[in-house]
Amino acid sequence: MPIWAYFLIGAALAGLIGLALHWQLVVAEGAYLGPHVVAWLYDRFAPHYDRVKQFDKAGDALMLAAPILKHLAVSAVSHAVVLDVATGTGRLPDALLAQRRFRGHIVALDLSRRMLDRAQAKLAAYGDRVVFMRRDAQRLPFDADAFDVVTCLEALEFMRDQHAAVREMWRVLKPGGLLMVSNRIGPDAWKLPGRTLPTAAFAARLRALGFQDVQSRPWLVDYDLVTGIKP
Ligand SMILES: C[S@@+](CC[C@H](N)C(=O)[O-])C[C@H]1O[C@@H](n2cnc3c(N)ncnc32)[C@H](O)[C@@H]1O
Structure with a gap:
């Protein structure tokens, strides 16, 4: 040759x-290299995350905080305990704690130390109303039936066993509790084979787990925002 x-x-x-x-x-x-590689990459990206994401605070108040507050009001829960799985730099706690009507506490969990450091600095004014934990979402360190609301935004697609992660969220939710998760859809979802599901299939998976009143609505460019109630 x-x-x-x-x-x-x-x-x-x-x-x-x-x-x-x-x-x-x-x-x-x-996502295909394991949770510690994902966390390592997010450690690198943490200083730039909020600048790149440019969160729309009004949009987050409307799409994220408002449905949670509505659920808590309807279920007459006054001091809710919320778990935000894969909290990143604390976007969900930030949106919820800014609402005067929210009087509860939040556990903000992530595997990336530096994303959590950013969240902690950003939310320092809320004191012990938000607690930070560095853990893997696929093995939640909580008893069953512990939380009134469990959220997980823009993260399920990075988990090795997305189904197991949602089962863990089900386990730690109280009966009557609200699950709010994002499901990656949109033009780039094909680039994550095996990690995303079409809208109807994702909703069916939640129903098969036992969730009731499952609702999906388009959120941002790449996601559905999906809610369900644990009966
Ligand atoms: C795109 S960010 C989303 C952060 C936040 N929820 C938001 O909406 O801005 C994805 C986050 O998921 C976290 N993550 C990915 N896999 C995880 C796992 N197995 N356990 C805990 N956190 C995980 C990453 O560290 C990262 O902070």
Whole structure:
């Protein structure tokens, strides 16, 4: 074989490896490499996360905090305990604690130390109304029936066993409790094979677990926001 053919094959292989690495580390954010790789990548990204995301606070109040407050009012829970799984830099606690009508406490859990550090700094004014825990979402360190509300936003697609993670959320929810999770859809969902489900299939999975009153509504560009009640 001529020498240039070796160079050509080498260049093609290097290109393929580069593409595979880009997919695994940038597009899939480490999702197929295990939770500790995901957390390691988020540790790196933590200083830039809020700037890149540019959260819409009014939108979060309307889409995230309002349905939770409505559920708590309807179920007459005055001092709710909320678990935010994969809290990141604390977007959900930030949206909920800013509401004067919310008088409860929040446990904010994530596997990335630096994302949690950011959340802690951002939410310091709320004192012990928010507690931070560095744990894996797939093994929640809580007793069954512990929380009035469990949320998990923009994170299920990064978990090795999404179904097991949702089962854990079911376990720690009190009967009558509200689950609020995001399900990745949209034009880029195909880039995460095995990690996303179409809207109807995701809702069916929640119903199969036992959730009632399952509702999906479009949220942001890439997600459904899905709620359900544990009977
Ligand atoms: C895109 S961020 C979403 C953060 C936040 N929920 C939000 O809406 O801004 C994904 C977060 O999920 C966390 N995460 C991913 N897999 C996890 C796991 N198995 N256990 C705990 N946290 C996890 C990451 O560390 C990261 O902070």
